[in-house]
Amino acid sequence: MSNRIRVAIAGYGNLGRGVESALAQSPDMRLVGVFSRRDPASVTLLDSSVPVHAMSSIEQYQDEVDVMILCGGSKTDLPEQGPYLAQFFNTVDSFDTHAKVPEYYAALDQSARDAGRVALLSVGWDPGLFSLNRLFGEAILPEGETYTFWGKGLSQGHSDAVRRVPGVQSGVQYTLPSEEAIARVRSGEQPELTTREKHKRECYVVLAEGADADVVRDSIVTMPDYFADFDTTVNFIDQDTFAKEHSSMPHGGFVIRSGKTGEQNTQTVEYSLALGSNPEFTASVLVAYARAVHRLARVSDIGAKTVFDIAPGLLSPKSPAQLRKELL
Amino acid sequence: MSNRIRVAIAGYGNLGRGVESALAQSPDMRLVGVFSRRDPASVTLLDSSVPVHAMSSIEQYQDEVDVMILCGGSKTDLPEQGPYLAQFFNTVDSFDTHAKVPEYYAALDQSARDAGRVALLSVGWDPGLFSLNRLFGEAILPEGETYTFWGKGLSQGHSDAVRRVPGVQSGVQYTLPSEEAIARVRSGEQPELTTREKHKRECYVVLAEGADADVVRDSIVTMPDYFADFDTTVNFIDQDTFAKEHSSMPHGGFVIRSGKTGEQNTQTVEYSLALGSNPEFTASVLVAYARAVHRLARVSDIGAKTVFDIAPGLLSPKSPAQLRKELL
Numbered sequence: 001m002s003n004r005i006r007v008a009i010a011g012y013g014n015l016g017r018g019v020e021s022a023l024a025q026s027p028d029m030r031l032v033g034v035f036s037r038r039d040p041a042s043v044t045l046l047d048s049s050v051p052v053h054a055m056s057s058i059e060q061y062q063d064e065v066d067v068m069i070l071c072g073g074s075k076t077d078l079p080e081q082g083p084y085l086a087q088f089f090n091t092v093d094s095f096d097t098h099a100k101v102p103e104y105y106a107a108l109d110q111s112a113r114d115a116g117r118v119a120l121l122s123v124g125w126d127p128g129l130f131s132l133n134r135l136f137g138e139a140i141l142p143e144g145e146t147y148t149f150w151g152k153g154l155s156q157g158h159s160d161a162v163r164r165v166p167g168v169q170s171g172v173q174y175t176l177p178s179e180e181a182i183a184r185v186r187s188g189e190q191p192e193l194t195t196r197e198k199h200k201r202e203c204y205v206v207l208a209e210g211a212d213a214d215v216v217r218d219s220i221v222t223m224p225d226y227f228a229d230f231d232t233t234v235n236f237i238d239q240d241t242f243a244k245e246h247s248s249m250p251h252g253g254f255v256i257r258s259g260k261t262g263e264q265n266t267q268t269v270e271y272s273l274a275l276g277s278n279p280e281f282t283a284s285v286l287v288a289y290a291r292a293v294h295r296l297a298r299v300s301d302i303g304a305k306t307v308f309d310i311a312p313g314l315l316s317p318k319s320p321a322q323l324r325k326e327l328l
Numbered sequence: 329m330s331n332r333i334r335v336a337i338a339g340y341g342n343l344g345r346g347v348e349s350a351l352a353q354s355p356d357m358r359l360v361g362v363f364s365r366r367d368p369a370s371v372t373l374l375d376s377s378v379p380v381h382a383m384s385s386i387e388q389y390q391d392e393v394d395v396m397i398l399c400g401g402s403k404t405d406l407p408e409q410g411p412y413l414a415q416f417f418n419t420v421d422s423f424d425t426h427a428k429v430p431e432y433y434a435a436l437d438q439s440a441r442d443a444g445r446v447a448l449l450s451v452g453w454d455p456g457l458f459s460l461n462r463l464f465g466e467a468i469l470p471e472g473e474t475y476t477f478w479g480k481g482l483s484q485g486h487s488d489a490v491r492r493v494p495g496v497q498s499g500v501q502y503t504l505p506s507e508e509a510i511a512r513v514r515s516g517e518q519p520e521l522t523t524r525e526k527h528k529r530e531c532y533v534v535l536a537e538g539a540d541a542d543v544v545r546d547s548i549v550t551m552p553d554y555f556a557d558f559d560t561t562v563n564f565i566d567q568d569t570f571a572k573e574h575s576s577m578p579h580g581g582f583v584i585r586s587g588k589t590g591e592q593n594t595q596t597v598e599y600s601l602a603l604g605s606n607p608e609f610t611a612s613v614l615v616a617y618a619r620a621v622h623r624l625a626r627v628s629d630i631g632a633k634t635v636f637d638i639a640p641g642l643l644s645p646k647s648p649a650q651l652r653k654e655l656l
Binding site: 017018021022025026098101102105122127129131132134135136138139140141142143186188248261262263265266267268269270271272273274275276277280281283284285288291306307308309310311312313315316317320321323324325327328 | 345346349350353354426429430433450455457459460462463464466467468469470471514516576589590593594595596597598599600601602603604605608609611612613616619634635636637638639640641643644645648649651652653655656
């Protein structure tokens, strides 16, 4: 098994743990180490036989790792770690600050090219699989509209906003796609819809002792920017129910392309995800693309890349002939 | 506009006409000619300014065409035309005889490599976009099951079978995915389902004068191989309704991957198509991939290819930087 792809993880939170799980489902890859900024002795992996190293020692391992999967956050970790680590490793990350992609791409590309490495950015489901479906949609049906809906999914920022409301002991917010909006898009009418018209917000709240439900509800649904312009519902539950039913991290969404061909025939392409665990699914996408990164590195197809640059066959452990025979 | 991609069509039936329509929606491409085995004077294009040539003269045009889109049938046309035309042109086709893909690929690859051409086979939605989704599904969620459902769609072979039944004046058959089967798959239970359990058959029949509806229905629903093992319904309608409501060629279907990650979280990925016109949609896919073929030919990435080998960015008229900025 010594020819398995040697993968390491930089950053071990929910996403890093998901990557460890996903690698365990991939017999052609093996996890050779985890790098953390925490004290390595304090980091407990699912598989205790895998070594944990200090992030500060990472450069020393450049000959022992085929692909480094970066599991840090997009806000502060990746803009720094990405270009730095691309000097020493082939990397893949889930950078998701859409507006800063061009800048991050340029920094990664410079670093990876100078070092002769591959650096694949913005892998996951959005950006990632949803991006691919937006591209396929408009390339195949140039006369049409693309719609992206998110949810049902836990929104971290909006959950934080709910928890800041006085009287809220525990709270969580889910974004849901509007069924009415989806039905209009599926019908082929190509409506104009704002993000607000496409989504609803649903909150689950445990009240602090003595808090008034009506006051709390009102504070939430009228909160500017976060809730005021949305169709928002607030459900009050007890702490046990909260702990039992609202501790997982579901997410998902839809990319729908609605177009016309020929003499006004309606064509609809729909891609949807219903995810029991958002970080585990994102991790699974990262691991499949890590396989592609390794293959690109072996043919010296270096530099920064996105999912748009990756031939889909590179994601599969199967050979091209096997793919043609079994999946075409 | 002289730097537009010069595209030609070999074979002008429903699919060829769809390609002509799709090219009209693609400002970076232009249709430079149509080749037909019929008398060119008898072939009427949507755009009468485009020349129609005899198929027998096709070799003479090898310097005037960047990509030849092959619109013949998979049974007899493509096995012969594909390898022959790949000697002279970069080609793309919709070869869909799944079992013969390896053999056809080998013949195309030999011919295209000898001539320094690109030959992209089996492009469309199945094989094609559905194949890609089967690949993504199993690469990302290795522990899971993939389900392909077809319909609602017109089935040519089953419609022919209906029309052979004595007493049938006009008839058509649609294959429909079973809603119950889809619901079970979406639930994440990963059921074992045969093609028969996944689909229903719906027939629309105009009776010949004096024919007995019960006898005709019984002949259809008990027909071995075609209908006997399916849930089949037969609807009797008049000729006017038949002409009005059953002359288009809708199709579509679903590819669903249902998998588990981590500690048994269910993850579901669903891709679905609802097509007002099957040949026009297939044609739209061919045209987007013709753009990719032209780009591969320009960098001499020659030989036979499938959708698995094509980086998605090559399908779009947009530049890589524009794609990263707008769609990632």
